[in-house]
Amino acid sequence: MEPVEIIQHSGGVIGVAWLMIALPLLGAAILLLGGRRTDRWGHLLGVVMSLASFAVAVLAFVELLGMSGDQRRREIELFQFIPGMVDMGLLIDPLSIAFALLITGVGSLIHIYSIGYMSHDPGRRRFFSYLNLFVAAMLLLVLADNYVGLYIGWEGVGLASYLLIGFWQHKPSAATAAQKAFIVNRVGDFGLAIGVFLIWTTFGSVAYGPVFQVAGQAEQGVLTAIGLLLLLGACGKSAQLPLQSWLLDAMEGPTPVSALIHAATMVTAGVYLVVRSGAAFFPVGSTAALVVTVVGVATLLAGAIIGTAKDDIKKGLAGSTMSQIGYMMLGAGLGPVGYVFAIGHLITHGFFKANLFLGAGSIMHAMNDEVDMRKYGGLRKLLPVTFVTFFIGYLAIIGFPLLSGYFTKDGIIETAMHHSPVLGWLAVLGAGITGFYMSRMVFMTFFGQKRWAEDAHPHESPAVMTVPLIILSIGSIFLGGYLVLGNTLANWLAPAVGGPEEPIEFHFVTTPGIATLVLVAIGAAFAWMKYGRAEVPVVAPRGSFVTTFARRDLYGDAINESLLMRPGQWLTRLAVFFDNRGVDGVVNGIAAGIGGTSGRLRRIQTGFARSYALSILFGAAVVAGALLLVGNI
């Protein structure tokens, strides 16, 4: 089934869908411009704006539900952005509204959670203004009806991410991490920008409707080039290989930021881009789609391996995020069936990963901001709500049967297996490693002996933090089954991204499904033996070279450093040398030459009138002689 045509729309809630973007943007503006005056109620305004945006999204969703399937792609004209080139408008279709619901829904929960988490922080108002800014930019990214609007949102979320990673900018590590995230994203954004330029020169338009309509007529090479450039952008934003290095450092930001931006929403923008452009630039069997799947599989393994060795709970979760987005990327490269599971996994992952991150935040809140899991242990009795919700998130992410992650991840694995057994089995292996590292995290944190620091007095977090956790964990249980069983999500997305030829049937008992479960069980058992039953040393043992390999993020930073940073430094040194010795040398040389010559020439001015007279006489004689000579010729 092909995507349906886009219909111009006005009126109704969809007609004012721009409010979704405008409200949080207004919130951010008020909080940033209002300054200290808004300190007292700033966080409440941030939450209200986010909730209001969520309400508009829900109403627009309901209005969309009221239409028949072939009417569900509505476009709203807003204004002429660049006359004759970009007409800014919003595209409200099943895909974008699904994202809008996730962003504003999970975003609002995280806003509420942050009231508690940031209650002692003097910069809480600033924090909420950045969060609102992020929500606005992310909504522009997914709702825009053209690539330029998407790009503006893309840069906007990058800015918000930069500001929030470096929120505690007095810590040098946070400031550096923010810069690293920004610079690595620049590489990806560069690719996206060139890709959009290429779309403009090839199709003469940047709006989704016209571009997708004529995309099939362009040359294959151009389509592949656009696809790969867009993928480069997606890799930067979604922390996929080879641009993954920033995500682990991004954990320097406050935990709600890690949950909202670096787990649930922003890092999935790359998946959105690939799925949105999928039919046009990543058709099944094309080179670009193949590269997408390869990147996805490589990242899902790399992220999982990194996750196994991290003692920092947030970094472990960050590795896990990389890995899960790798699954989504893999799905996004597999055509309409893959899109359904990629978006499904994206939504369920948004819930259970936000759940896990906020749980980690709750643990840190209880343990004086300690992030080292080796100093946790035995916390399940003292943090009962956090433990239960975290455990549900854990079961969801490892794909425990009938929980959210089970349906969506298994769907991706099955689809990949159907497409290419190699990709499928690698994805199964990744799921097994997920079982190990997530179990390790749970056992190190909640089970075993207490290994706390002396001044730690763990206590359960306030309700403002636990209620969002409970809501998210309920989503982590039921959402996957709801979306996948009965083809709910597939039917919903079909008008936007094209549906599969025949309905997807979800089989509970399949070879890869069982293999996944067995591997996950083995991983979990291995983790229990190593971290549950056995004593966990407080200081990390040195470990084998494989452990070091994983601890050092698969030497990603070392590779970047030796391949890019060092040659770059040499290049700048060469340029500085050339500038100092070459350019400056010529300029200074000329000046010194003139100076030296004049210094010597002025010695002629002796002050003796008679010597001047002699030179005048001599000069006159020369002139006279010359005149005589010329006169004779």
Add this chain to the structure above:
Amino acid sequence: MTTHYLVLSALLFAIGAVGVLVRRNAIVVFMCVELMLNACNLAFVTFARQHGNLDGQLIAFFVMVVAAAEVVVGLAIIVTIFRTRRSASVDDANLLKY
């Protein structure tokens, strides 16, 4: 016929030029300059006579006027220098230099 006048003019000019170059006393140098000017005047007048027009004579009058003005200013400077430095030697007045 005019050759004699021109030779005389050249002789006078040469004497004046050598005087300017070799003498130190400012007054003598000054007189030598006058000598050179008058040598020029003689040459002008000679050529005027030879060519039968009055241009040279006219120029000679100009030279005389300029020479008179120059004497006035120049002597004033020399007297002032002598008063302050107790010397009329052109080699002593060499402060204005590099």
